[in-house]
Amino acid sequence: MSKLFVEASPHIRSPRTTKNIMLDVIIALCPALVASIVIFGYKAAVLVAVCVASCVLFEFLFNKIVKKKGTVSDLSAVVTGMLLAFNLPADLPVYMAVIGGFVAIVIVKCLFGGIGQNFANPAITARIVLMLSFTASMTSVWAKPMAWLDKTDAVTSATPLNVLASGEGELPSLMDMLLGLRGGCLGETCIAALLIGGIYLICRRVIRPITPICFIGTVALLTFFSGGFDVNYVAYQVMGGGLVLGAFFMATDYSTTPMTDKGNVIFAIGCGVITFLIREFATYPEGVSFSILVMNCLTPLIDRFTASKPFGAITPKKEGKKE
Amino acid sequence: MSKLHSVKLPHYSASAEQSTRKIPAPEVVAISMAQHIGAPCEPCVAVGDSVKVGQKIGDSEAFMSAPVHASVSGTVKEIRDVMNVFGRICKTVVIANDNKNEMYEGIKPPKCDTREEFLKAVRESGAIGLGGAGFPTHVKLAFDKSKVNIEYLLLNGAECEPYITSDYRELMENSDNVLAGIDLIMQKLEIPNAIIGIEEDKPAAIDKLTKLAIRYPNISVQKLPGAYPQGAEKVLVHSLTGRVVSEGKLPSDVGCVVMNVSTAGFIYSYIKTGVPLVKRRITIDGNIVNNPANFFIPVGTLLHSIVGFADVRKQPDRIVLGGPMMGSCAFDPDTPLGKTNNAVLLFADTKKAEPTACIRCGRCVRACAANLMPTELESAFDARDVKELQRLKVNLCVNCGACSFVCPAKRNLAEKNQLAKDFLREATAPKK
Helix, strand or coil, X not given: CCCCCCCCCCCCCCXXXXXXXXXXXXXXXXXXXXXXXXXXXXXXXXXHHHHHHHHHHHHHHHHHHCCCCCCHHHCHHHHHHHHHHHCCCCCCCHHHHHHHHHHHHHHHHHHHCCCCCCCCCHHHHHHHHHHHHCHHHHHCCEECCCHHHHCCCCEECCCHHHHHXXXXXXXXXXXXXXXXXXXXXXXXXXXXXXHHHHHHHHHCCCCCCHHHHHHHHHHHHHHHHHCCCCHHHHHHHHHCCCHHHHHHHHCCCCCCCCCCHHHHHHHHHHHHHHHHHHHHHCCCCCCHHHHHHHXXXXXXXXXXXXXXXXXXXXXXXXXXXXX | CCCCCCECCCCCCCCCCCCCEECCCCCXXXXXXXXXXXXXXXXXXXXXXXXXECCEEEECCCCCCCCEECCCCEEEEEEEEEECCCCCEEEEEEXXXXXXXXXXXXXXXXXXXXXXXXXXXXXXXXXECCCCCCCEHHHHHCCCCCCCCCCEEEEEECCCCCCCCHHHHHHHHCHHHHHHHHHHHHHHHCCCEEEEEEECCCHHHHHHHHHHHHHCCCEEEEEECCCECCCCHHHHHHHHHCCCCCCCCCHHHHCEEXXXXXXXXXXXXXXXXXXXCCEEEEEEECCCECCCEEEEEECCEXXXXXXXXXXXXXXXXXXXXXCCCCCEECCXXXXXXXXXXXXXXXXXXXXXXXXXXXCCCCHHHHHCCCCCCHHHHHHHHHCCCHHHHHHCCHHHCCCCCHHHHHCCCCCCHHHHHHHHHHHHHHHHCCCC
16 A cells, blocks of 8 residues: 555645635725726726735745745735725826835735734735825825826816815716716725625625624714715715725735624724724824724734633633632 | 534535445454543453454453454454554454354343443443444443433434444434434433434435334434534534533533434344444545445454455545544554444545645634634644633634634644643643
């Protein structure tokens, strides 16, 4: 008999791997990618390509330099690159995107130990770093949707949330909001495409619906009350900014969110409340990124407090006085 | 009743609808003196003795033990140390088969009018739990009536691991004896109710047993969800009665005795015939087996007799004793099979899982029937953190393997839990 192979049980494994999870996320991001190219033209494609390439390259180089096993093949850097690009304005200078890729992969992900070890969402943290470093390019130059058809580089200075916050300017129709014909970051505008991707992830059991439902639900509920029970206002708030992108694709990131169901509910509601507070009371019109980052930081604490109670466990009584 | 976590496993049961066959009589059998959890037996035969089927060849004074019997007739060739299926090295009686299959003269139905006589008979039969763990049956049944009030006899017919169908075949082929055995145990031990739990993926067995059980007013059949690990003792008790067996407690503490359906069937036939546990049913299956089916094998059949007999497409590179989730890989084709082996699975072209970094997806946490946090247990073990392992209750892990199964990073979480339990036992053992 040939040599026998010996291994601890179990001897069968599920077909799910880290790589095919990441591949599913990439597939889920594709409708929004196509929509962004349609809406903002070829420059959207260029920006996504630059972000993905820089993220993959930085991860490859980092692993080479610190002599770690290569992890590029798990596709997680591709996901980070796509999400980073989706969080940037289509007109952002390319070198800034590369800096974003460096921050996301090297500083936020690899320096903390690579996949699974980072406490903050790389794409979101990179976006915030870029926003604070290049405020003008990141927050005031929004490409006009479909402008590439007239071969112009028309820009608009306002996103729908800017309009809502300042009360100046014209709001796009709700249908335009759904289709993504509005100013905003590259991948966040086309709500319909994001929903298709989100539903795909839920059907493939990559994410569970609890997080997006609680996140979006909290924002909707709070704006419903603060906006004087105006359903239209709620619709603009929910479809505006990066809420749908964040709720389906960033607040569901495994590494940086709690592991238990209860923990995820707390996380998502926390994100919703902070998003609402920033949008309503702070100077920024948009709060999704900050809310997710803040909740990322609280994740270890949430995990600690929502740890599952072992079945049949007897919790030791607090040590009393010894007789 | 809260729902416990579980996982859905792929369904392999090609052997289910084949009736149990016999394998050609092996030339030798090697009967390990440790067929069960507890004290191993001492051989009571010597080299050169001739033995007959059903003759006692080993026994022990210890309570936590059960005697072993010759499974073929022939001559004791040698007594030597062999590693058994549990990985324990202990005395093993090797018998050369004379192929006469002569029954031992002393075999007669035991006297069992009283509870004590019945328990003694169960011990003498060499009965141990046939589900796989191998707990001596008489120990389980000898509960102290003054301390615990047993309300339920729970029969485990979940058979939740893929491939294995030996309990299913028992339920289909030996249903009358299973029910009669349950009834007998209930009468002798004064247990008022019995519930047979069968997983929903075996509708034929559920139908058959439900129809036959009409004759017994206190025996009911309950359909269990097809969710792994349904057959784990604590999970089964919870599914059938809603009761929770707490840490460090036994099912008898919540009024239940759990027994495998095949064990009940065996006890009845022993009481009727007096033939002790010398053969059992095993499933032979795997990704290279052409005609998966169940077979009766004499206790002590060597693994290579099975592999040589099985109709395989190519040479196996991995042999699993037991189910694919909890069974162990065989090291040595000369391993003797025992009373606890319910399956031999032959695989080829299997790949070793290559673990990558944990991505904290939480799948293991949502898979654990014991509601543990396997990924955190792994980090606690890697850090050899005694306090943290105790806090996370690693001792409640039943090693069902669900966490390793679902892990997309292919981490060996279940294996780590076993190592952690051993580590914790050593670290907390009182120092001499």
